[in-house]
Amino acid sequence: MADNDKFVKMMEGSLYSEVHEDVKYNRAQYGFQPLQGSSKEFVSVFLKNMVKQYSEDMKSKVQCKPVMLDCVKTRTAIKKPKRKKVSAREKRLCGLYNISSANQRYDMYLPLHKLWQDYMRNMLNLHSNSNLKFAYPKLLRADYHGCILTVSRSKCPSYIGASGILLQETKNTFKIITKANQLKMIPKSNSVFTFELESFVFTIHGNHFRYRSSERSTRKFKRKPTIDL
Helix, strand or coil: CHHHHHHHHHHCCCCCCCCCHHHHHCCHHHCCCCCCCCHHHHHHHHHHHHCCCCCHHHHHHHCCCCCCCCCCCCCCCCCCCCCCCCCHHHHHHHCCCCCCHHHCCHHHHHHHHHHHHHHHHHHHCCCCCCCCCCCHHHHHHCCCCCCEEEEEEECCHHHCCCEEEEEEECCCEEEEECCCCCEEEEECCCEEEEEEECCEEEEEEHHHHCCCHHHHCCCCCCCCCCCCC
């Protein structure tokens, strides 16, 4: 171990530093054999043995240039099998979006409503002197899961007055849970909804929300007239 440590210390330093004197005069101790012939002859013989298709032309090309004598093979990328996408029809058949009867409880989703209130306050930046003109475009792109929606007007009288926490939103419907622990699906078409936040009452028209929630967040809306019900 002492000889090895001594050898490591001698070899420390620059890659092109001169060989230590102890190595020069005690070559047999470290296993070095005397070189037979000139260094140029040794290099040419070494290249012929190690480099394929070595020739005099190559000698002129590689002179005074670094040569890669051994290449490390990189591991080929393992192709992962593509996952099969589940269609919307298959999701419906599997009941992926069904809410079990044990989870149809209004009190269970009150914490979700509180989270939604904090989310809307931060997004709309509401205060007593808020200019709601700048808030309306944000309402079209907002997420309403957890909002307490109330049907104020509808072409179907049986939907009017229905109120509950929004649990699921599809392209054409809102699915809410009422205080009576009833799960109701309200169509967006020809319905008007209201919700309260920070003593403000907001009105949204279902006809303007007939898109998926993921699409509404990035969609550019055009102004269009609203037909009175």
